[in-house]
Amino acid sequence: MDDEAGGSVAVAGDGDPSRRRRVHGMLKLYYGMNEEGKAEEQPESLDPCDINGPHFDPELFLNKLRRECSLAELMDQETCMVKQIRSLDSDMQTLVYENYNKFISATDTIRKMKNDFKKMEDEMDCLSANMAAITEFSASISGTLQDQHAQITKLSGVHTLLRKLQFLFELPARLNKCLELQAYAQAVRSHRRARCVLQQYSHLPSFKGIQDDCHAIMDKLAQELRQKFRDGGSSAKDLSECVELLLQLDEPAEELCDKFLSHARSRLESDLQGLEAEIRPYPSTLAVKDVTARSLSPAAAPGSPSGTSPKTSAVPSPSSNTDILEFIDRGCNEFVSSLCLVITSYQELFINHAQKGELASKNIPQMANGKLHTFVDDLAARYFSLVERRIQEEKGVADNSLLVRALDRFHRRLQAVAKLLPGSAVPNQGTGIVIRAATERVKQYLAALQSFYMDSLTDVRQALATPRLSVASASVAGGGSLLGGAASGRDAPNSLPELLSSLSASILNQIKSVLASVHLFTAKDITFSNKPYFKGDFCSQGVRESLVVSFIKFVCQSSRQFCESAGDKGGSTPPALLLLLSRLCLDYETSTISYILTLTDEQFLAQHHSPVTPVTSLCAEAREAAQKLLNHYVKVQGLIISQMLRKSVETRDWVNTIEPRNVRAVMKRVVEDTTSIDVQVGLLYEEGVRKAHSSDSSKRTFSVYSSSRQQARYAASYTPSAPMDTNLLSNIHKLFSERIDIFSSVEFNKVSVMTGIIKISLKTFLECVRLRTFGRYGLQQIQVDCHYLQMYLWRFVSDENLVHFLLDEIVGSSAHRCLDPSPMEQSVIEVICERG
């Protein structure tokens, strides 16, 4: 019925939803349930003229209507109102009908429920009766079972106690058995379980007995454990188990630490001794081995890059037993790894373990840690000293990669220690060793470079000394020599430029290979290369300054030494070598130094913290050396020619000489030598600038000098009436000519060098002439000689007037020093010179 009623309402509502809502709204209003409509109805509800509002006042409404509306409107209003009333009436009827139906169905339902409840009540009464019966029964049962339950509880308690007691009584036997079976761990576990109880009831004699027994057994066990611990034959795992057990047995931890460490020490020390044994034999048998190494070395040498000098091969890896990599390997595998093992197990036992357990309270970790540090430091120090000794023996520079790899391994393995033992100084010390080794190595490389340089110079010297026969014989000689170095390995270069280029190329190669070797230290895959030292100082101070810059400085310095050592009597250094070195230094100044340094800086991208030697100062030094060498070359060559001229002047009796028929041989020799010097210098130095020559310099200048002015000078000096004229003339002449510095600095070109040499020679000639007295023919001979020199020397110098002036002076001075000055006819001189 309910459903039907709802359905009809729904059907009715469906037809006009708005109407239905209004009806609902009004119903709601009627029943006072205006929850949702409140807000909207509030304003209208206040209006008393709203016919639908709750405050509707019919009087007011009617008055309002009457006041406001016309009759027609009122009529309309009235009809409308009547219509509304009518529809409301019909609505009400419908609603009343509907609700009536619902009420009837509700009444039916209530009646039906009433019946059902009646039935249920009966059943519930039955249930409660049953429950009461059950309760009664249960109470009676529990009442009967009460006694037995108490008994059972008691019995089970006794049983547990008995089992415990049994355990206690059996404990000694069990422990003994464990002892026999060496199941120490089990024994200790058992004992730990019983210990407290035994302790508690120790006042009872029977328990006391058991406790004593247990103690005795446990003491024995501890003894045995200690024995085992002391024996040390067991593995690390066994050992750690031992220690663990002993710790559980309340052994003093400190003692255990000491024992453990001393035990470990003995094993590590045997490793160290093994290592030491590899080093020790060397010094005693040094001499013998060196000899054998020397004899064996040449075969091994070529392995090194770019054919290092024999020196390097003569000093091979010193201990023939093992190379350094092997040594370090052994050290790492034996010593370092067992050290790590010791550290790990020790930490496991005494530190980590103790931290968890009750031992932590006793400050054991700190104590244990302290002990461990001293232990590790002590052993590591010994290990380091061994390693350092071994590294120091590593003097040969042949293969750096071996050393670097060894150091790398050494360093890498120490990182493990560092990880295990965070606060330890060991890794730092290890890095220190690596750094020292690297610096040492750099020093060795410098020494090797220097000796290579000196050897190369020796080679060059030999190449210069051997007369230039033929290429064939020279190459045979080169192959025969054991030098195998820069020069003689290839086709023996027998001309200066070739020598120079091969020398500088081989030096450069050597530097490059050394740089490459040293570069290994900073390679990315090397663990220590990212240490701040290797990133900064090693690159800037180590490699750049103490290797490259030092070497360049050494080159300059050794070059300068050639000038100084040769100061006495000159002969020690061949002039060609001086020339060569001077050119080398000059090349260094112009390009090589900056090249090498750029190369270095590129390879070693160092963050330059510290100031480094600038390229310019090195270049200046090289230039200075080059200048000095060239000056010295000029001096030496000048002196050689001077010596010839001087001897020729001093040893001759110029007063009693025959009429000149030839140019003296010595003058030809001078010209020859000058020409060969010219060729030599021309090989290495550029031509240079000279003042313009006239088309026929030799003839023209000479004719001037010997005809016009010279004649005037002679004339002046012969005339007794005017002795002052000589001075006047020569002084006037000198006033207008520049002062000539004889031993002065020369420029880096051929002409300047030649000018220097010729100046020195002619000035010597002049001074020697002034110390002699000449006869008539003596003077004429000098005239001839000077003309000859004039003919050939002008072409070498920058300013031919210089030669001219000096020769002029020579002839003038010899005329002064002549007893019977009657000069030779110019034409005759020319004929003689041409013929000679």
Add this chain to the structure above:
Amino acid sequence: MEDDAPVIYGLEFQARALTAQTAETDAIRFLVGTQSLKFDNQIHIIDFDDENNIINKTVLLHQAGEIWHIGTSPADKAVLTTCFNKTSDSRVVSCAAVWRMPSDWETGSHESPDDSVHNPQSLELLCHLDDRTHSNTACVLWEPMGDGKRVMSLADNHALLWDLQESSTQATVSSTATLEGKGQLKFTSGKWSPHHNCSQLTTANDTAIRGWDLRTMTQIYCIENAHGQLVRDLDINPNRQYYLASCGDDCKVKFWDVRNVQEPVKTLEDHSHWVWSVRYNHSHDQLVLTASSDSRLILSNMVSISSEPFGHLVDDEELSEGEDNHQEDNKEPLKDSVVSTYEEHEDSVYAAEWSSADPWLFASLSYDGRLVINRVPRALKYRILL
């Protein structure tokens, strides 16, 4: 303070020989010997009037030959020695002789200077220092501070010690020393040391410097390879007995301590050609004069190896308050340095000498006959004195 300009005197002839008149301590006087093969050679006595910057000259004839070396007696102003070349029959012989100046040269020159040029007086020959067996005398040395009775001549490889007797008219060889060795050895120059009671002689031959004991005439030390080339001259430090200076064809001037002949104490390389003469100042041995064939004369101040390395020592009592500042200046260490380079010469300078009368004055002689008289710069002079 301007330094006085150098005074230049020109000779007509070329000249190499120069000396101060050793016995003269009042007047500034130098003797120059000329070299001429054609004319009579002369000795120019040059008096320098310091007050007026004027030179007075007197010319004496030296007809024996061209003069290579000249030396004056330390005792008698009028006595001098020369080494000269004689040419006869197309032979050149070098000899040495002791001469006396004519007694009236001094007065004569003052009365008519022009006259003396045109009619010069001749030197009076006292004696020849000739021995039949030895010729080619390189130089003659008077005994320093002696009585003018002993001279030493260096001829070839012999050193001859002569005793002058009967007012220097007779000379006899009292002892000789001979340089022995391979080849033709020849003394080039020498110096008689004023130290050790004048019993030591230092000689140069080729590149070596040797010391001789005159009492035994034996060699006492030898500096082999003292110079890379020929040693041209040497001088003995007047105040430090073991120190000497040498110069040579390697353009260097070296200072030696003869107790250590391996290394020179000091080396100067300021000249650009052979150094022909080196002279210590007689009173202030830090002043060293060197003459070279690069036409230059260099005065060096070698304080560090002088007898007064810390400057003039002033007694404390002499110090007054006002001089305190000055004392501060003096405490700066003095450095060895070239004081001055003199470029008045146009030709090689073969000789330079300090005046015996005025320690701040010196003369230099170049081959073209130019004599230049210079003074030590005043600034330096006062620094040394004060």
